Every structure is written in structure tokens, then in C-alpha cells.
Amino acid sequence: MKYILIIPDGMGDVPVKSLGGKTPLEAAHTPNMDYFAAHGVVGLTQNIPKGFIPGTDIGSMSVFGYDPAKYFTGRGPLEAAVHGIRLGPGDLAFRCNLVTLEKDKLKDFSADHVSLKEARSLISAFDRLVQKKFKGKVRFYPGKGTGYRHLAIFANAGSALSKVKCTPPHDIMGKPFEKYLPKDKDALFLNELMVLSRDFLSRHLLNQKRIEKGKGPANSIWLWGQGFPPDFPTYGKRFGLRGGVITAVDLLKGIAIHAGLRVIRVPGVTGYFDTNYVGKALYAVNFLKKNDFVVIHVEATDEAGHIGDAQLKIKAIEDVDKLVLGTLRERMNGLGDYKVLLLPDHFTCVATRTHSSDPVPFLAYSSANKKTGPEKFSEKSAKKSRLMVKEGHRLMELFVGGSLA
Numbered sequence: 001m002k003y004i005l006i007i008p009d010g011m012g013d014v015p016v017k018s019l020g021g022k023t024p025l026e027a028a029h030t031p032n033m034d035y036f037a038a039h040g041v042v043g044l045t046q047n048i049p050k051g052f053i054p055g056t057d058i059g060s061m062s063v064f065g066y067d068p069a070k071y072f073t074g075r076g077p078l079e080a081a082v083h084g085i086r087l088g089p090g091d092l093a094f095r096c097n098l099v100t101l102e103k104d105k106l107k108d109f110s111a112d113h114v115s116l117k118e119a120r121s122l123i124s125a126f127d128r129l130v131q132k133k134f135k136g137k138v139r140f141y142p143g144k145g146t147g148y149r150h151l152a153i154f155a156n157a158g159s160a161l162s163k164v165k166c167t168p169p170h171d172i173m174g175k176p177f178e179k180y181l182p183k184d185k186d187a188l189f190l191n192e193l194m195v196l197s198r199d200f201l202s203r204h205l206l207n208q209k210r211i212e213k214g215k216g217p218a219n220s221i222w223l224w225g226q227g228f229p230p231d232f233p234t235y236g237k238r239f240g241l242r243g244g245v246i247t248a249v250d251l252l253k254g255i256a257i258h259a260g261l262r263v264i265r266v267p268g269v270t271g272y273f274d275t276n277y278v279g280k281a282l283y284a285v286n287f288l289k290k291n292d293f294v295v296i297h298v299e300a301t302d303e304a305g306h307i308g309d310a311q312l313k314i315k316a317i318e319d320v321d322k323l324v325l326g327t328l329r330e331r332m333n334g335l336g337d338y339k340v341l342l343l344p345d346h347f348t349c350v351a352t353r354t355h356s357s358d359p360v361p362f363l364a365y366s367s368a369n370k371k372t373g374p375e376k377f378s379e380k381s382a383k384k385s386r387l388m389v390k391e392g393h394r395l396m397e398l399f400v401g402g403s404l405a
């Protein structure tokens with residue numbers, strides 16, 4: 001048996017006025033999802049436990065089968081794994097954004113799309129200054145993926161610093177930033193570093209040039225998402241599965257690495273609407289020839305939700321259906337029996353342009369054990385089935401254990 005997990009990020013939604021009260025998933029033409037639903041099982045599951053913020057980090061951990069309350073320590077250490085950084089037990093990893101501050105406001109969490117090349121120069125130069133001043137107490141690591149995402153690792157940090165409340169910069173765009181700097185007494189050093197970065201980066205030649213070209217300067221760091229290294233049991237240990245993950249998103253790659261799954265590189269994967277959907281499916285099928293389990297994550301559905309464009313979200317869902325699922329169905333033919341589990345990590349609502357904690361719809365299908373499900377896969381049909389998995393992280397156990405389909 002081969003196992004395929006498909007995560008259209010943020011696909012779940014609430015009824016949209018401009019769609020005549022339908023959700024984007026209901027409005028989309030999805031013959032392949034509908035086929036799996038009609039011959040499988042659908043239901044709802046709660047990926048975001050009470051008290052957690054509905055982010056991709058928490059939602060995806062549940063989808064992968066890890067209880068966030070037990071295993072989630074922060075976004076920083078998950079991303080550190082992607083950069084090949086081995087954290088010691090006392091190492092506290094922060095996500096370090098390069099941001100644009102303008103007067104008293106946080107203007108842009110991505111520093112006006114600063115290029116990776118510029119960003120790496122800025123972070124490396126800032127790290128040299130910090131090493132001179134603080135000698136190994138903290139190190140800054142330039143990112144490899146996008147220009148604004150980097151890492152800061154605090155050596156032998158106390159647990160007090162791990163508990164300091166930090167705010168994700170994408171949540172406070174256009175707001176006065178001082179209000180959102182960490183206030184705890186244990187955060188003095190964090191604030192000192194952020195002030196130092198403002199002073200250093202705003203005078204940096206690269207930023208002077210950006211301003212001359214009419215671009216926003218990457219004039220501050222912003223530290224958040226900290227955590228000590230998590231300790232996941234691997235997929236091999238838990239489920240006896242050997243698998244891999246296809247995604248453009250570092251966070252998902254980090255979860256994969258901690259779960260003992262391989263990161264499968266597919267050319268043309270962008271995390272955006274122009275991603276190589278067919279390539280994802282082809283690489284997944286090829287990977288399954290010698291392995292048991294594959295994950296395909298698609299980010300475009302979430303992006304469309306954040307843009308707030310219902311038609312774009314429908315298009316992204318239809319692309320997943322036609323190009324990913326259609327290709328999978330065609331190519332899995334003749335490769336033996338397989339199971340599909342498909343669900344989003346959370347809702348990304350077109351109306352509010354943000355995530356919500358609603359229970360998400362899932363579908364489970366087995367080519368070896370066909371069932372009779374609803375004709376259409378949607379939030380509504382999933383709710384109507386009355387199958388509810390209250391703890392999202394249990395769904396994977398049920399799926400692999402064979403109690404769903």
C-alpha cells in the first residue's frame with residue numbers, strides 16, 4: 001500500500017457573498033476530489049487546538065500527525081533544520097525577519113522584497129558586528145530561500161527567553177512597532193539587538209542605494225517564533241513508513257526533516273500560482289516506486305486567500321484538482337493499491353484575508369477499499385457526514401491504521 005497526503009494550504013473557507021454564498025471549494029470544478037470523496041470517506045477535523053494561533057506551523061503539525069501541544073516548540077527551530085543547522089539542546093532559534101520601519105511604523109515585514117543577495121550581505125555584516133560586541137552569545141544566519149527570512153541562534157539560552165512574547169511582523173503591518181516589541185524583563189537583550197540593527201542597517205550603503213532607487217530599506221531585524229529544538233518521533237518509528245515531502249515552504253521542509261522524511265526537490269516549485277503542479281505529481285509517483293509515503297503541499301490556495309480574491313482561489317483549487325490529482329490518478333494506475341488523504345492545514349478566508357481556526361474538511365480514499373461518500377467534496381459535505389476527528393493530529397493515525405478508508 002502506498003500513502004499520499006495532499007495539503008492545499010488554507011483551502012478551507014466560509015461562504016463568500018460574490019460566489020452566491022458558496023465557498024471557493026464548493027464553487028470550484030473538482031472532478032478528481034469529488035471522485036475520491038464519492039468512493040471514500042469525508043469528515044471534519046480540528047487542526048488548531050484551543051489556545052493556539054491558526055498558523056501553518058500548528059495546522060501542518062496536526063496534519064502530519066504530531067500533537068502541537070506536545071511537539072511544537074517554535075517556528076525558528078523548524079526552519080533551522082532546513083538550513084542544515086544542528087541545534088544543541090540549549091540553543092534557542094529565532095526567526096529573524098529583515099523588515100522596513102518607517103518613522104514609528106512597521107511598514108513591511110518583507111523589507112519591500114529585499115533580494116536574497118542584498119539580504120545575505122546585510123545579515124552577514126550585522127553578524128560580524130554582533131560577534132565583535134557579544135562574542136558568540138548569539139549568531140545570525142542568512143537565509144537561503146527568500147530575502148527577508150533569516151535565523152538567529154542564542155547559545156545556552158535560558159527558558160525565560162524562550163517564553164518571551166514576540167509578535168510575528170506580518171501581523172502588525174502599518175502599526176506602531178514600539179507597541180509590539182517584547183516587554184518582558186528577559187527581553188532586554190532582544191530589544192538591544194533590534195535597536196543595534198536599526199542603527200547599523202539604516203546607515204548601510206546597500207540600504208542607501210535601495211532608498212535612491214525608490215525601494216524600502218531593510219533597516220531593522222525583527223526577532224520572533226523562537227524555540228528550542230523539538231523532539232519528534234520519526235515516521236519510521238511511528239508508522240513504519242519511509243517517505244518524503246514536496247513543498248516550496250521552509251516550515252514544511254523543517255517539519256519533514258524532524259519527522260525523518262526526505263525533502264524531495266522538484267524543479268519549478270515556487271509556492272505561488274505559477275508552481276509546477278504536474279511536476280509535483282510526477283515526482284511524487286516516481287518517489288513512491290521505492291517508498292511508502294509522499295506529501296504534496298501546495299501554497300497557492302493560501303496565497304489566494306490572503307490576497308482576498310475568490311476567483312483566484314477557485315483557480316488554485318482547480319489547478320490542484322486537475323494538475324496534481326488528475327496526474328496522480330493517471331500515473332498511479334498500474335502501480336498497485338494506494339490511499340489518498342487530502343485536507344488543508346487551516347482556513348484562509350477570502351473575506352477576511354486571514355487564517356481561521358475552523359475545523360477543516362478532509363477526504364480519505366483507498367483504491368483497495370472503495371466506499372460510498374458524497375458526490376462533492378466541500379466544507380458542507382464534510383460537515384454533513386457527521387464524522388469529526390476532534391484532535392487533528394489523530395487523523396494520520398486513523399488514516400494509516402486503516403480505520404478511515
Ligand SMILES: [Zn+2]
Nearest residue numbers: 009010056345
Ligand atoms: Zn497554512
